[in-house]
Amino acid sequence: MTAMQDTSTAGADRIIISVDAMGGDRGPAAVVAGISLSAKKNPDIGFILHGPKAELERLVARKKPLLGRVEIRDAADVVTMEDKPSQVMRHGKNTSMWSALDSVRSKEADVCVSCGNTGALMALSMIRLRKLPGVNRPAIAILWPSSNPQGFNVMLDVGADIRADERDLLQYAMMGASYARNGLDLETPRIGLLNVGTEEHKGRAELKLAHELIAKQAPLAGYEFVGFVEGGDIPGNTCDVIVTDGFTGNIALKTGEGTASLIGSLLREAFKFSPLSRLASVLAYTSLQRLAKRIDPRRVNGGVFLGLNGTVVKSHGSADAMGVAAAVKLAFQLSQSGFSHKLAARVASATEQVQNAVEERSQSGDKE
């Protein structure tokens, strides 16, 4: 599809990130500004940037930190937020999103970053990168501000697939553990399975089965299983990784974001109430900034698609330069740690064990 001969300008020993310049709400200027911020902070990143060549060359030329750090791959078409995944799969060959994924497919980069349409990105990722052997449903993992020492929890799936059976949930546990290990530097991540109560007899049938499978796999997979957790544990410190199906995860994610945004606007309202409260807000400014920084979605930008041959970081559609830079930082960290390969190895070695465990279970005719 796209010319791939020349990667020299992207840098020799640098870690190369493939970036879709198009499809975000703020256009390619925000993406180029974002990768420029990243390039300035981190001399070890190089970029392959995908989109309309003339426009990108003009934008990149204006940013000094990007000099000699970016290779541009021409792609005339753009996936819009309104495009349906099925259409993009059929007619999307000339889009920047397709091209960005193909740089991962061809092993020029380990990780791809895009601010585009999530549904289309997941659909294209599935056909261009293919699922890892042994993975039934890929998942989208996000970082959630929490009271944990690391400041974040991982939650998955938040919307790749609205269904998940017990084996999918086990794979999410393993993939989430691997992500927490490489993305958050947690040696032995604590896994929680999201449910409506913490008692083992509660919840849906697939959750009880998943509880059993995830517990059994813990010693081999190098995580600690804390059992069922509740919605309140998502921003809490009972566990580091919250495992759930994509329907529930998506609702929880958006409820949390909505609640945070409601509190933010109520807070602004409260400070506008009287002259004294306005004065207080001026004095409180730095405190509030500190809080905003802690929970600023731009600083934790990036859902990560797991379970594919390669890793895709999905940035918010509305990401500004700082948001894009946060997504690139995450992509860099994952790429540097060799995350994609470690995850693949772990899933491969676990698949057989799980198969055995499931067969053992069904042979024993265990029907509690």
Place this chain on the structure above:
Amino acid sequence: MTAMQDTSTAGADRIIISVDAMGGDRGPAAVVAGISLSAKKNPDIGFILHGPKAELERLVARKKPLLGRVEIRDAADVVTMEDKPSQVMRHGKNTSMWSALDSVRSKEADVCVSCGNTGALMALSMIRLRKLPGVNRPAIAILWPSSNPQGFNVMLDVGADIRADERDLLQYAMMGASYARNGLDLETPRIGLLNVGTEEHKGRAELKLAHELIAKQAPLAGYEFVGFVEGGDIPGNTCDVIVTDGFTGNIALKTGEGTASLIGSLLREAFKFSPLSRLASVLAYTSLQRLAKRIDPRRVNGGVFLGLNGTVVKSHGSADAMGVAAAVKLAFQLSQSGFSHKLAARVASATEQVQNAVEERSQSGDKE
């Protein structure tokens, strides 16, 4: 079970609320303090109070506002937070919870308030009050702080039952609309059906069917149907009533609570950071109090069990006097508006129509 001869002391023209004094984390003293607050503010409430007679008499005697406003029903046993619903159903006849529900069963009160074990309260409510004719699954509805003019949205089910098919979801829509009409004074409540996207083709099969049923019923049931809504709309102003199954609703509720509590503690931390920020927090005190008041869970205390012969208000287990008073206020408002009877009438008239609609649909062989 319990002596019911004498209701004279609870007051003649007053609206009588049946209150379970036991089972809350703070014991009967908090409950008695709560109903005393309510009695002081509202001369039109009388109480039937259930629990160990001697203890309650001592507590009530200390509160002047309760003079001549409370009838005590002796119940020796208490349902603890650890008791399993099935045990309570078998052996709970002498508990204050059972006795409190029986005052609704015998029509002495329209509404019962309890801070006890939710699972046990729902199980006992089902066997003592019975489901309304035509209701398959009762639901728990809560009020959620929102950016709506009324300051709250209704969400149901938040945990009565982890399953709900399309007919259950339709009933939740009707019951939620009735609750919003009588509890929030909204003449034509806007109903939203919780999903992972707002496009009509998205989500689980039962959600697509429910979308159709709820839309069809709108003109008859007196609500406006806004279609699918997302997690972010729960604290938003796209709709007044959010309809979902008890699994998803419970996760969303607890995620929202957890997020609010995380932000609260981060805010406190931020203000403790430096002498200047501590000074700012003193000046900001009234602003923050205004905010806290707006989202204080004690002021919106009370999940409401809908779909039974009578209404049950479940207060937080950790409710203090103010929390109990908030639950009593809600119980009073619902009782005064004749909510239980209006809801029953509406469900009865709708049941037949729905039955017809569902049959029509299956006869037309409509299978998109």
